[in-house]
Amino acid sequence: MDTNTYALIxxxxxxxxxxxxxxxxMWADVDPHFGVFSGFTLTMPSRHGAHGMRGYTxxxxxxxxxxxxxxxxxKRVMTALGAPEQPWFGNLVLCxxxxxxxxxxxxCGLTKEQQERIRNLHAGAGSAQ
Structure with a gap:
């Protein structure tokens, strides 16, 4: 498993x-203009080794x-991942x-399963435009 991968939307x-x-x-991808970012947890990791997911904007x-x-x-991907529906601006990084x-x-990097989920949600979000 590639343990060093993040997604950029x-x-x-x-x-x-x-x-x-x-x-x-990764930090430059989050904010290429001012270098100031804000992070948030989408899913909490478990103490038994299950990966969580974190986002940055x-x-x-x-x-x-x-x-x-x-x-x-x-906006569409984040809502599908369970985040409150709200406007998003600039790049979004998920790790x-x-x-x-x-x-x-x-x-840490995204698991293959997390990458596939993001890929599928992104494909669905694009067709909704």
């Missing part, structure tokens, strides 16, 4: 799977529409999350 609707969790490249994206285009595809031995939450 861009405002124009594209989906890319990239390597590097966490890395400077630019922290100031809704306040700077001149720099961050609306991301309708991300995995594991529970550490000390109770900490550690970033």
């Amino acid at each position: 861009a405002p124009e609707g594209s989906l890319a799977f990239k390597r590097g969790v966490p890395s400077a490249r 630019a922290a100031c994206s809704a306040r700077h529409p001149e720099s961050y285009a609306p991301n309708e595809t991300a 995995g999350e594991l529970a550490g031995d000390t109770g900490s939450l550690d970033l």
Whole structure:
């Protein structure tokens, strides 16, 4: 399993799977303009090794529409993943999350199953446009 993959959903609707969790490249994909990001847990990892999922977006994206285009595809994918329906702006990055031995939450790559789920939701979101 590739344990270092994250998903990037861009405002124009594209989906890319990239390597590097966490890395400077991943953070630059989240917010290429100001480098300030906000993270949120979509699904909690279990203490028994099951992966959770975490999302990241630019922290100031809704306040700077001149720099961050609306991301309708991300809105549809996030709603399908169980997030509240709300506008999304700029890039959305999704990665995995594991529970550490000390109770900490550690970033990791998406599992193959998570990647496939995102791919399927993205395909459905694109057909809804």
